[in-house]
Amino acid sequence: MTDILHRRRLLKSAACGFGSLALAGLCAEESSAANVTASNPLASLDPMLPARAKRIIFIFMQGGPSHVDTFDYKPLLFKEDGNEHEFRDARVLAKTGSIQKHRVMKPLWKFRQYGECGQWVSDLFPHIGEHVDDLCFVHSLHTNGVAHGPSTLFLHTGATNLIRPSMGAWVTYGLGTENQNLPGFITIAPSSANGGPRNFANAFLPADYQGTAIGRASQPMTEARIRHLTNSRLSQEEQQRQFELLQGLNRAQLGDDADDRQRAVLSSFELAWRMQMHAPGLMDLSEESTATQAMYGIGEKETDDFGRQCLLGRRMAERGVRFIQINYADNGNNPRWDQHSKMPLHEVHAKASDKPVAGLLADLKARGLLEDTLVWWGGEFGRNPFAQNSDGRDHNPKGFTHFLAGAGVKPGFAYGETDEFGHEAVVDKVHMHDLHATLLYALGLDHERLTYRYAGRDFRLTDIEGRIVDGIFS
């Protein structure tokens, strides 16, 4: 039996004489913890490659926002509205292998050009539209799975059905975190559906790299907390006394033959105590000026909740949290952006998220944080350019849009294209594996070398796939 605590530090201490992370995993699994010095698995590590970004803020739009109604402008849809055309619909193909005719449905919102770059954005996102000169759109994404569960897991873990670590876990495994008083990977208000915790779990990576949830989907942000971070039963003084009692007993129990793991238990209490002192401050948004809060739409009915999430995201970035996920999510099997019918409901979700996201972009930029923070916006797939039911759209994993901002990605730029209907990515296609590889690359991690040995095999986020999309970097 060996402790996983020191596993990754083997890379640095090279106790086993190997240089790669995979072998670190292997040799810690199968050698003694005793010959490894106790060290912190979350200590900040130098990236493998020159890094553009130090951290990522991923804004997850759960349910599949329609790219053809938001950022991927296709004039042909207006012209062909109501006409039947053959489409290789992903769901029909998966189920029947056949190609059928579908009725084209035009976007329900007007598009207009914004900024110097003149990129098109629909009237769903007037505030984000104001920032297009900072955004890099990827219009040619495609992914695996057709249903929410598989595709959501694929977005987060690179696998639809197999058990794999979440991207945030890989990133903290590869880079550690900058602030030892806070978790390295935090997800704000995550959904419990469509994979739920698997979307921020460590799977076979050491538990140190699992995401920490703050609050949960559908819970008001004003009530969101990290589990067990505070003690509601004891006053500060009483808890202080109890903590001293506990550590006193622990020191007394630490015998002459104490091993590193036992000492690490004492350190874990120290860290927990520091976290308990620091994290509540992080959550206290009243420290922010009224102007800042207003920028995120805090105080306005529609945007208050998501505005709080976004502002919290910035505060984490500021404090050096490595991977921050902001979830626009709920706990349904048909999640928020999932309009199989009643596409007009997209407006509700756009309203709730447009100003907060725009506020975050503006705030990060104003504080210089956009220099080394990579903002990533998107859902598990897009939606079809043709109708489902009378006024809905089904899932489209074959072509959709995400956008990136900050940390050396080309601003005011669009990469890749879908076909003229916006159904399938056709030019400069970017598979989700490619996007994962590219995001890791931005952080200075080589997706082919960020591996972990488990059950006799080296695993990576991108499986055996993934290519870095150079074209999006300045």
Place this chain on the structure above:
Amino acid sequence: MRCLLMTLPVMIAILGGSLVADDQQKLNFFENKIRPVLVEHCYECHAAHSKQLRGGLRLDDRESARRGGDSGPAVVPGDLNESLLLSALEYESFEMPPRGKLPQSVIDDFRTWIETGAIDPREPVEAAGTPSRTMGIDLEAGRQHWAFKPARRYDVPHPNDIAWCDGDIDRFLLAEIEAADLVPAPDADRQTLIRRAYFDLIGLPPSPEQIAAFVDDPLSTLDAFATVVDELLNSPHFGERWGRHWLDVARFAESTGGGRSLLYKHSWLYRDYVIEAFNSDKPFDQFIIEQIAGDLLPVDDYRSGQQQLTATAFLALGPTNYELQDKEQLRMDVIDEQIDTMGRAFLGMTLGCARCHDHKFDPIPTTDYYALAGIFRSTKTMEHSNVSNWLTRELPVDDAWQQRLDDHKTALTSLRAELDDRQSQANNIRKQLPLTMLDDVDAEVIAGSWSTSSGVQKFVGEAYSYGGGPGYEMRYRLPLKSPGTYDVRVSYSPHENRSPNAPFTVAHKEGETEIRIDQRMKPPIDELYASLGQFAFDDAAVITVSTAGAEGMVVADAVELVPVELDTNDEDGGSAAEQFAQLTTQLETLTSVISNLKSQIEETEKQAPPRPPETVVVTEEDTSEVGDYHVCIRGNAKNLGPEVPRGFLSVASNESGLHVPDEASGRLELARWIASEQNPLTARVAVNRIWKHLFGAGLVSTVDNFGVVGERPSHPELLDTLAVTFVENNWSVKSLIREIMLSRAYRLSSVHTQEAKAVDPENRLLSHQRRRRLEAEAIYDAILSISGQLDTTLGGDTVRADTKSEYGYEFDVGRRAVYLPVFRNQLPDLFTAFDFPDPNLSTGKRNVSTLSTQALLLMNSPFVADQARLAAQRLLADETIDNNARLNLLYHRALGRQPTAEEAEIAQSFLASDDDIDGKLSLDRWTSLCQAVIASLDFRYVE
């Protein structure tokens, strides 16, 4: 044709002369149109110097391109259909290049090139490491790996200090310890030993009384300890502890996980089956066979039938994304999960690696994988629909219960048969009645464009008509043979969007009557018709339906006239009326018989004996799909290679190896092959798992991997001898545990010397015991035993009855941890913090992490705080003892020992540091102290 075309370039070459110019032209075409495209778009992944060669395909020389990759030839000169390169460029077979389809003009160039003979001057390029499609596994060489050789019994060594040894295990171990110039650690003291034994065997701490009884036992330590071990082996809590070890390996859970996590509902039966198997010391080979093929075994009695059926949940309970839309992919994913879990659990092999290619380390060719896949494809694990379903079956029950079920079924069947009979008699009579019916298709549309539909049940004929808003009218004209009084009935399919006041007008002898019908309500007659009332008619009835003044949708379906009384007709001398009266009387009698039968059936249904519980299973009831399967090239379920006969692992089978009968899936044969004493892996893997739980590490430290990259056994001869003994003892787990626990090695202190640390830092030689951190469940149960809250009820369904989904589930407190529901997306906080294994993955060796989340949980969670308070109340309840005695009691309950002088001082000064008299503060203080002891280092470790 294909042959002819293929030889065309050769013919051209031979003809020479006049065709040289043509050749040159083709060459130019290749150089200008084809080569640059290949270089730019294909070489990155399909050339000798590609960083990573994909699909086994190289396109950088002529021969490689023609030979092709894993999926077949890429370029077949002259044959457009057989050239995979072309269909890949067309995005038909593959989608290449992956970044985007090339312009159609470029693809047309390739078409031309292939059509005209695919002239290609490129000579073979030497690849850095020549890739080959299969890695050419050498099974004979593979069999030389220690784990594939048969296990055998070895002579017991003769160490110098033979007196130290209590048994053969000690002699094997001591020989190695002496060889390393070490001496074993001293024996652990009795209070350390009994705490270790309790946690190891039943997962609970010994009570202060149990500790005292053992410490004060006048017998020798070995004899006294043997008594304790036997008691604990016979405790029902033994199965709870050791069953849980197996549930880790079986990745047991009560929900499906995946995207849309669904509750399995019945999987607790499998958990209880496992616990019972360990308690009853079910022979381990039988345990294996039941889990792989219990459904195919003969059934001795209902109890073994229940166990055998329940055991197959092992194969069915994997984490599965049942909503995956590509059902073929889903099927192969589930098979993969079954193969992988089975391989790890029983054979210590990572078989899943061979899904896409030959195993990189172990001698497992991908054909072996698909030989197994054929077996599991011949077995049914789910029913497909948009979100597919796992399968359940009712358990067999005892004779008395079965008799009741059968009797009930017989009674119902006979009642229903009689009902059918009577109803058909009644129908026959009805047919003779002068009924008159007109469906909407035959009615006359007066106004409006009525829509037709068959969307809502029930209706007459093929469809019904409906209309909403003003301006719809339809007229039914029904001629009558006999004048008289009729019941006028209209049919409609009810729905909430229907009209609550659909107007019908009946023109009859006395005039016209309008009747409004609420079509949202279910029609009262046969759920099809509603009566408009009884009216007298002469030679015809006219009924009109419209939407005038109606809200919602008005349905116009059929109109039926049922005679009530016919006027005596002079022409036929009244015979029609007479006959009618006769028939109505018969019908009345029958109607009352029928209604009587219906209520009897209803009554009988109510008295149904309870159905047997259902369990999650795999099944082979439908054998139509039994057969071999293909290799899926690179693991792609849609890219089928050659068919492979069903079979087992070649490397671990001897020459005469079993074979799979044509008509059977081979699952039972597979189970027997795994559980055979001839199988070199199975007994070793099982013995090693048991050893691991008693020493903290296996003799093979990679308990789930006995393959080439797994660790070698530290004591191969001991492992083999134990494996042989295990099989000889009828695969008895309890006997093996007993033998190990009564070794001297088990009883050693975990304190090690500097020499031992220097020579053997991992303690592979076992010169001392290992200090081990308790598992989440043991920590949880120990907390509840200190607080006095532990409910030791055995078994049963513990998911609260009203539970629809695991999301937001609040776990009840009280039962042992093994009975807390295991949901794949939601576990108790304490489980998550203390390394409870991910129930998505088969786990033989849990992680042992030290995390700040553990500290936060112990300091701040309401669960720990509540239990600490209860523990404090329990201590304070006895007013006859003082704080010193209380502290002693707390330490014995929590840590199995006295506090040291230092600890006592720290604790006493904490307790004394206030001048509380009224007891309230005292309870708070004791609560804090109890919580601190629970959080302290020694609580979570076993020495």
